[in-house]
Amino acid sequence: MLKVRGLNVYYGNIHALHDCSFEVNEGEIVTLIGANGAGKTTTLHSVSGLIPIHSGEIEFLGKSLREVPANKIVEMGLAQVPEGRRIFANLTVMENLEMGAYIRRDKQGVKQDYEMIFAKFPRLKERYRQVAGTLSGGEQQMLAMARTLMSRPKLMLLDEPSMGLAPLLVKEIFTIIQEINRTGTTILLVEQNANMALAIANRAYVLETGKIVSSGDAKELAASEAVRKAYLGG
Amino acid sequence: MGFLHEFLQQMVNGISLGSIYALLALGYTMVYGIVKLINFAHGDILMLGAFGGFFVLAAYGVTPLTFILALLVGMLVCATVGIVIEKTCYKPLRSAPRINALITAIGVSIFIENGARVVKAIGPNPKQFPTFKTVNFPIGDINISQIQIIVFVVSILLMFLLTYIVNYTKLGKAMRAVSFDRQAAYLMGINVDWIISFTFALGSALAAAAGILFASAYPQVEPYMGIIPGLKAFVAAVLGGIGSIPGAMVGGFIMGIAETLTKGFISSQLADAIAFGILILILVVKPSGILGKNVSEKV
Numbered sequence: 001m002l003k004v005r006g007l008n009v010y011y012g013n014i015h016a017l018h019d020c021s022f023e024v025n026e027g028e029i030v031t032l033i034g035a036n037g038a039g040k041t042t043t044l045h046s047v048s049g050l051i052p053i054h055s056g057e058i059e060f061l062g063k064s065l066r067e068v069p070a071n072k073i074v075e076m077g078l079a080q081v082p083e084g085r086r087i088f089a090n091l092t093v094m095e096n097l098e099m100g101a102y103i104r105r106d107k108q109g110v111k112q113d114y115e116m117i118f119a120k121f122p123r124l125k126e127r128y129r130q131v132a133g134t135l136s137g138g139e140q141q142m143l144a145m146a147r148t149l150m151s152r153p154k155l156m157l158l159d160e161p162s163m164g165l166a167p168l169l170v171k172e173i174f175t176i177i178q179e180i181n182r183t184g185t186t187i188l189l190v191e192q193n194a195n196m197a198l199a200i201a202n203r204a205y206v207l208e209t210g211k212i213v214s215s216g217d218a219k220e221l222a223a224s225e226a227v228r229k230a231y232l233g234g
Numbered sequence: 235m236g237f238l239h240e241f242l243q244q245m246v247n248g249i250s251l252g253s254i255y256a257l258l259a260l261g262y263t264m265v266y267g268i269v270k271l272i273n274f275a276h277g278d279i280l281m282l283g284a285f286g287g288f289f290v291l292a293a294y295g296v297t298p299l300t301f302i303l304a305l306l307v308g309m310l311v312c313a314t315v316g317i318v319i320e321k322t323c324y325k326p327l328r329s330a331p332r333i334n335a336l337i338t339a340i341g342v343s344i345f346i347e348n349g350a351r352v353v354k355a356i357g358p359n360p361k362q363f364p365t366f367k368t369v370n371f372p373i374g375d376i377n378i379s380q381i382q383i384i385v386f387v388v389s390i391l392l393m394f395l396l397t398y399i400v401n402y403t404k405l406g407k408a409m410r411a412v413s414f415d416r417q418a419a420y421l422m423g424i425n426v427d428w429i430i431s432f433t434f435a436l437g438s439a440l441a442a443a444a445g446i447l448f449a450s451a452y453p454q455v456e457p458y459m460g461i462i463p464g465l466k467a468f469v470a471a472v473l474g475g476i477g478s479i480p481g482a483m484v485g486g487f488i489m490g491i492a493e494t495l496t497k498g499f500i501s502s503q504l505a506d507a508i509a510f511g512i513l514i515l516i517l518v519v520k521p522s523g524i525l526g527k528n529v530s531e532k533v
Contacts, residue, residue, distance in 0.1 A: 050417060074423030086418040088411045098404065099411050103423035151423055 001026045001155055001186055002047070002078070007056035009039075009046050016042045018211045019056070024155065029177070029187040031197040031218065033231055034207035040190040041083055043207070044157050047188075048080045049073045060155070075103050077154035081161065083190075085144040089133030093124055096132050096143055100150030110150070117146045120176070138169040145176065155186045162193045174200055194231035198222040206231070239375045244498035245491060250382040250451065252490020253389035257444035258467035259474065259482035259489075260396060261437030267413040267477040268433045270332060271324060274339040276441055277464015278346040281457060282315060283308040283442025284363070284449040285356055291364040301366075301450075305388070308446050309439035316438025317431045325427070350457035360456040363449040385447045392443055393483055396436065400479060409433055413477070462506070466493070469513040475526020484524060488512075 002024040009017040017039050024030045032040050045051045047058055049070035058065045060078050068076070088096050097117065101110045118125035121142045127135065132143060141161055148156060158177065162170040170193065178200050181187050191197035198204055201218040206227060214221065221227050258280060265273045286308035294300040323342050327335045350356040366384075370377045400406035412419040412429045419426055448463060449455050470489040474481025489509060496508045516523060 048421060050420060070420040071423045071425050074421065079423070080421050082418060082421055086415055086421075088414045088418065090410055090414045091407060095407050095410075098407060099419070099422045099424065102404070102408060147422070 001061060002188065003057075003059040004043075004047065005057045005059075007043070007046060007058065008054040009042055009051065010054050011042075016210050017046070020207075020210075020212050022205050022212060022215065024186060024188050026154075026186055027181075027184075028203060029181050029189060029201045031189040031191055031201035031204045032207055033191055033194040033197055033204060035231070036192065037209075038207040039210040040207055041159055042210075044080060044159050044188075044190055047157060048078070071103075074151055074153075077152070078157070079148045079151045079153035079155075080157040081144050081148045081159065083159035084163065085137075085140045087132045087135075087140050087143050087147065089131070091132055092129055093132050093135070093143060094128045096147050097124075097128075097150050100147035103151055113150055113152070117149060120179070121146050137164055138166070138172070141165060141169075141173055142176070145173075145180070149180065149185075153185060155188065156180065158187065158189045160190060160192060162191060162196060170196060194227070195222075240498055241495075243376050244494045246376060246378055246382065247498075248491030248494035249487060250385045250490070251494060252487035253386050254444045254448050254451070254486075255463065255467045255470045255489045256483045256486025257389050257392060257440045257447070258463060259470040259486045260393070260479060261441045262468050262471040263474070263476055263479060263482040264409075264433050264437045266471070267479075268409060268430055269324065269328070269335075271335045271339065272468065272476075273324075273437075274336070274464070274468075275319060275342040275346060276437070277460035277462075277467070278343050278350075279312050279316060279438045279441040279460070280445035280448065280463060281350065281455070281460035282346065283312045283438075283445030284455045284459065285350070285445075286311045286442060287446035287449065288361065288363055288455050289355070296364050296366055301384075305443055305446055308442035312438040312442035312445075313435035316434040316441075320431055320434040325430075347457050347461075356457060358457065360454050363453040363455050365450045365453045381450055385451055388443065388447060392440060396440065397479070399436070405429070405432060466506075466509050469509055472513060473516050473523055475523025478523065478525045478527075481523055481525035 005021045007017050007020040020043060032043060034040050042051070046053045047065070049065060049068060053066065060076060063076070065073055088099060091099065097114060101113070104110050123139055124143055124146055127139070132140065135143060145161070161173050161177065165173065174196050177187060177189065189197055189201065198218045198221060203216065204218045204221045205212050205215040206221065214226070258276065261276050262273065265271060287304035290304040290307050291300055294303070319342055323338050324335055327338060351358040366381060369380045371380065400409060408419070408424050408429050409432070411422065412424060412426055416426055445460070466489055467486065470485035471482045473488060474483070474485025489512070492512060493505050493509055496505045
């Protein structure tokens with residue numbers, strides 16, 4: 001579904017990503033784990049078209065994304081839940097969801113999806129007229145995911161959904177991610193919380209200072225000595 | 235006759251003038267909200283709008299219908315000009331340091347003013363703006379002219395319209411989303427370029443309306459006519475809290491009233507000094523303005 005080959009990204013003189021190649025197949029949960037500053041967010045930003053890439057190829061559903069502007073990528077069915085949630089804090093919960101549905105023209109379908117979202121996230125229904133900035137961190141993460149779901153993505157990129165949340169909430173969020181995946185959305189998950197990410201993923205890639213250093217089945221990687229030492233605390 | 239009468243009369247004048255400042259201040263605040271640029275050419279858009287109205291009224295005479303036509307033509311022309319300026323001058327500088335865009339804005343301003351001077355149809359000399367014959371409606375001792383009423387009513391209508399667009403339409407919501415977090419807006423599939431153009435168009439259309447109303451109240455048009463109202467509206471936007479739409483409206487009325495009260499009670503020569511004194515005072519006391527939020531710079 002998503003194919004990234006030989007991706008190189010620079011920030012000025014800094015070579016942020018070195019020849020990164022990875023793949024996400026339809027229906028999978030794939031995770032990209034790595035330490036702070038390894039290039040995880042940079043990878044997602046280049047897939048979403050937010051930063052220019054130096055060389056390499058990104059293909060989604062057989063089409064190159066290199067010349068496609070960020071907003072058109074969303075229309076193709078590839079949407080991202082950004083790091084730090086980035087909800088529109090000055091808009092209400094409902095308006096945030098409407099922005100998620102910005103690209104859609106089917107009013108009826110959008111209406112149904114609001115119902116679907118409110119069934120999945122009852123807390124958002126209670127607060128739909130509230131200004132989003134007043135939500136708690138967990139609720140904001142749910143809103144960020146709900147907002148992205150409103151575009152009906154085929155592939156959903158999630159950047160650090162566990163960031164800054166209490167362990168119980170992290171569990172809840174990860175359960176929701178699995179549910180989203182079960183209802184037919186492919187997932188590419190970027191996480192520092194490698195334990196949780198590897199537990200729900202099918203496959204994983206390990207990113208270290210801009211290079212992919214290992215990859216494979218999530219369960220096998222979770223068991224491997226090197227990954228345990230580096231990311232799972234022994 | 236006495237203090238109270240004079241005060242009320244100046245309040246009426248101030249509210250009328252203030253509604254023009256408010257219309258103009260809205261453009262500053264919306265553009266700042268969305269691209270963090272003080273568009274110093276905004277006052278010159280007022281001038282272009284006034285001339286747009288001038289040509290319509292000069293050609294077809296002054297009737298209520300032609301006045302509305304003048305407003306529509308001026309607003310449409312300026313909305314287009316606003317989009318063209320944004321696309322050609324500001325968009326290429328979007329990732330450049332902010333000071334570059336600011337200097338460009340000053341350049342655009344000088345270009346429009348002097349461009350207008352050399353264009354035959356406008357020219358350097360002041361022209362009489364065709365306007366309604368003044369009819370006064372005395373309420374007690376206070377005189378309200380029908381032009382003041384027109385200015386006030388048209389401004390209020392436009393402000394309601396803008397508030398509706400910003401708060402209740404999809405485009406308005408997208409404008410607020412883009413101004414809050416442009417990158418996140420991209421990730422929603424929002425066509426950010428188009429939203430920015432739309433914002434410039436809205437602001438410029440309001441400036442055009444302000445220009446025609448201004449020229450109706452002070453019936454003279456010339457290429458530099460936008461500078462002083464532009465600066466005062468900028469002060470109004472800062473006073474209300476730059477980036478805040480209700481703030482720009484409040485700031486506009488305060489500026490208008492402060493100006494007329496100064497003219498009435500202190501000295502007409504000091505009116506401008508007081509206006510810019512207000513700017514200095516806000517920057518010292520509350521830089522975020524009356525309704526502005528104290529937001530720290532994002533890195």
